[in-house]
Amino acid sequence: xxxxxxxxxxxxxxxxxxxxxxxxxxxxxxxxxxxxxxxxxxxxxxxxxxxxxxxxxxxxxxxxxxxxxxxxxxxxxxxxxxxxxxxxxxxxxxxxxxxxxxxxxxxxxxxxxxxxxxxxxxxxxxxxxxxxxxxxxxxxxxxxxxxxxxxxxxxxxxxxxxxxxxxxxxxxxxxxxxxxxxxxxxxxxxxxxxxxxxxxxxxxxxxxxxxxxxxxxxxxxxxxxxxxxxxxxxxxxxxxxxxxxxxxxxxxxxxxxxxxxxxxxxxxxxxxxxxxxxxxxxxxxxxxxxxxxxxxxxxxxxxxxxxxxxxxxxxxxxxxxxxxxxxxxxxxxxxxxxxxxxxxxxxxxxxxxxxxxxxxxxxxxxxxxxxxxxxxxxxxxxxxxxxxxxxxxxxxxxxxxxxxxxxxxxxxxxxxxxxxxxxxxxxxxxxxxxxxxxxxxxxxxxxxxxxxxxxxxxxxxxxxxxxxxxxxxxxxxxxxxxxxxxxxxxxxxxxxxxxxxxxxxxxxxxxxx
Amino acid sequence: xxxxxxxxxxxxxxxxxxxxxxxxxxxxxxxxxxxxxxxxxxxxxxxxxxxxxxxxxxxxxxxxxxxxxxxxxxxxxxxxxxxxxxxxxxxxxxxxxxxxxxxxxxxxxxxxxxxxxxxxxxxxxxxxxxxxxxxxxxxxxxxxxxxxxxxxxxxxxxxxxxxxxxxxxxxxxxxxxxxxxxxxxxxxxxxxxxxxxxxxxxxxxxxx
Numbered sequence: 187x188x189x190x191x192x193x194x195x196x197x198x199x200x201x202x203x204x205x206x207x208x209x210x211x212x213x214x215x216x217x218x219x220x221x222x223x224x225x226x227x228x229x230x231x232x233x234x235x236x237x238x239x240x241x242x243x244x245x246x247x248x249x250x251x252x253x254x255x256x257x258x259x260x261x262x263x264x265x266x267x268x269x270x271x272x273x274x275x276x277x278x279x280x281x282x283x284x285x286x287x288x289x290x291x292x293x294x295x296x297x298x299x300x301x302x303x304x305x306x307x308x309x310x311x312x313x314x315x316x317x318x319x320x321x322x323x324x325x326x327x328x329x330x331x332x333x334x335x336x337x338x339x340x341x342x343x344x345x346x347x348x349x350x351x352x353x354x355x356x357x358x359x360x361x362x363x364x365x366x367x368x369x370x371x372x373x374x375x376x377x378x379x380x381x382x383x384x385x386x387x388x389x390x391x392x393x394x395x396x397x398x399x400x401x402x403x404x405x406x407x408x409x410x411x412x413x414x415x416x417x418x419x420x421x422x423x424x425x426x427x428x429x430x431x432x433x434x435x436x437x438x439x440x441x442x443x444x445x446x447x448x449x450x451x452x453x454x455x456x457x458x459x460x461x462x463x464x465x466x467x468x469x470x471x472x473x474x475x476x477x478x479x480x481x482x483x484x485x486x487x488x489x490x491x492x493x494x495x496x497x498x499x500x501x502x503x504x505x506x507x508x509x510x511x512x513x514x515x516x517x518x519x520x521x522x523x524x525x526x527x528x529x530x531x532x533x534x535x536x537x538x539x540x541x542x543x544x545x546x547x548x549x550x551x552x553x554x555x556x557x558x559x560x561x562x563x564x565x566x567x568x569x570x571x572x573x574x575x576x577x578x579x580x581x582x583x584x585x586x587x588x589x590x591x592x593x594x595x596x597x598x599x600x601x602x603x604x605x606x607x608x609x610x611x612x613x614x615x616x617x618x619x620x621x622x623x624x625x626x627x628x629x630x631x632x633x634x635x636x637x638x639x640x641x642x643x644x645x646x647x648x649x650x651x652x653x654x655x656x657x658x659x660x661x662x663x664x665x666x667x668x669x670x671x672x673x674x675x676x677x678x679x680x681x682x683x684x685x686x687x688x689x690x691x692x693x694x695x696x697x698x699x
Numbered sequence: 700x701x702x703x704x705x706x707x708x709x710x711x712x713x714x715x716x717x718x719x720x721x722x723x724x725x726x727x728x729x730x731x732x733x734x735x736x737x738x739x740x741x742x743x744x745x746x747x748x749x750x751x752x753x754x755x756x757x758x759x760x761x762x763x764x765x766x767x768x769x770x771x772x773x774x775x776x777x778x779x780x781x782x783x784x785x786x787x788x789x790x791x792x793x794x795x796x797x798x799x800x801x802x803x804x805x806x807x808x809x810x811x812x813x814x815x816x817x818x819x820x821x822x823x824x825x826x827x828x829x830x831x832x833x834x835x836x837x838x839x840x841x842x843x844x845x846x847x848x849x850x851x852x853x854x855x856x857x858x859x860x861x862x863x864x865x866x867x868x869x870x871x872x873x874x875x876x877x878x879x880x881x882x883x884x885x886x887x888x889x890x891x892x893x894x895x896x897x898x899x900x901x902x903x904x905x906x907x
Binding site: 257260261262264265266267268302303306307309310313314316317319390391392393395396397400403404407410411414426479482 | 789790791792793802829830832833834869870871872873874877878880881882884885887888889891892895899903
């Protein structure tokens with residue numbers, strides 16, 4: 187006779203209380219927040235938002251902490267341009283697989299543990315950047331630090347778990363946008379910290395930059411501790427607690443993996459994300475040098491220009507997410523798809539124009555406009571990703587995020603390594619490739635909502651789509667209850683279309699006369 | 700949200716205006732037009748390895764007597780610099796040699812700046828700065844006129860920059876304290892994750 191493990195009183199309390207728990211924000215049937223109050227820290231939803239964007243911000247600061255200090259580092263370590271280029275590629279390539287692993291980890295152990303573990307395991311790479319002494323050590327340091335960019339996946343997964351369908355686009359957009367801000371902020375923070383240490387404390391150049399790296403390291407450590415102690419996976423609690431109480435089905439890796447890789451939409455989004463986020467990462471690595479070489483601005487001004495590209499993230503990526511939500515309210519998922527295609531294609535056009543600009547002021551203006559569109563496209567992409575799958579949300583977020591990094595690696599390898607193309611020609615060609623690789627969005631089709639060019643199938647429902655990820659046996663044992671709830675809440679993706687099933691049938695007489 | 704947008708847009712516009720008014724490059728003297736009227740010699744021998752921040756070099760310069768008298772009438776100052784040899788410039792665009800001296804990045808470190816005197820040879824001993832990177836160098840002296848424009852030059856190596864080069868090994872910038880701190884913080888980082896993991900597991904077994 188098998189003895190059932192009796193849950194402790196604490197857990198019974200949380201199982202019952204979850205039905206009547208008072209949240210500080212209005213919630214839907216999955217207890218996801220239906221509002222997005224950006225300046226609130228209310229647990230668990232808004233607190234998760236702030237932990238999420240801040241920890242991701244710290245990871246971005248660490249990953250791109252070296253480029254603004256390169257003029258000092260390259261002399262200390264005797265780096266060549268090839269060394270620097272290779273390290274730049276290494277810094278974004280580590281995250282390709284890390285993001286996939288992170289997606290799976292989120293599906294299996296939850297975003298809180300997954301992101302905190304990642305942060306704690308990559309922080310040593312940041313601290314150890316202070317003790318490197320050769321080009322290969324520099325490459326390894328940037329490679330391992332770059333793994334922390336996988337916290338993007340846990341950030342998006344967490345937001346998708348905490349916010350309901352009408353708000354998920356903007357929640358994802360603001361969290362990721364403010365996180366990406368780290369790539370711009372670091373171009374200002376690191377030189378400032380370096381100057382302080384070099385001038386105020388009086389260390390030599392070659393010691394000052396090493397000490398400066400403790401700042402991103404400490405930021406990351408603080409973020410990791412905050413996530414672990416203050417964060418919570420789902421509105422109802424953490425994965426482990428919910429799984430024990432039977433509230434959450436503990437999934438298997440092979441099933442999650444299967445349903446992610448067999449969903450063609452995930453692959454298309456991975457490709458297109460490579461040409462908005464991948465382009466953004468590439469620009470982060472090359473733009474300062476481009477302005478320095480082509481327009482003869484000094485290094486500090488080049489750094490400021492580079493920073494302004496990344497700093498635009500404070501509003502442009504959130505704007506993309508918001509725009510996605512607004513389009514969805516009127517046009518449903520078809521609006522989100524059209525919005526993404528239009529914004530990303532226009533970003534590609536601006537990229538081509540940027541490569542052709544000969545005048546400094548014109549180049550900066552085009553670059554700023556380009557930054558807005560390319561970052562908004564990233565926000566629009568993650569307005570769509572939460573709907574591709576419910577069971578494998580983490581892994582699909584990981585595939586999309588990983589695709590972004592693959593795009594950055596490929597683009598830098600093809601157009602910005604060696605002297606085959608001048609940098610300006612490389613930028614223009616990158617724009618052409620963006621246009622080409624954005625076209626596949628036209629192929630994305632949801633039976634219940636439609637695609638860009640084709641309308642929805644008449645009798646397809648959200649339930650059919652999300653329940654299809656579970657086998658009959660799994661459905662019989664009720665494992666898919668979370669997916670069903672999600673399906674119910676995602677009906678808003680139909681847009682403001684008049685749905686014939688909601689009108690009153692003509693042939694029944696009203697019950698009261 | 701609207702407030703953030705307008706603030707960000709305004710600050711980006713200001714940044715744009717600021718940068719477009721930033722200093723424009725002014726064309727300078729072309730190196731190829733300079734006469735090589737100075738003789739410069741330095742104490743390091745060909746291939747010698749020196750340590751930055753520790754070793755000293757002795758540099759001497761003077762007018763090449765084979766030039767007619769009066770060549771150096773306009774010279775007022777002599778600026779002596781350490782310059783990168785071609786092997787240290789390879790694959791490093793930030794050390795590139797340009798003919799326009801205002802853009803040239805070959806000689807980046809000052810050894811001495813002295814007023815020009817017409818005595819045959821002036822010598823100066825100088826300690827190698829701690830900020831010198833590890834590289835191969837030679838010494839060059841520029842003669843400046845009243846206006847501070849370069850009028851002539853001399854260098855310890857030949858025109859192809861192949862002879863009489865010496866190496867300097869820079870400081871690493873590392874220190875024992877830095878290594879210990881990095882190790883401790885890294886250990887704390889991994890350790891705290893382990894501590895939380897153990898605490899979580901213990902909480903779970905206690906709850907059973």
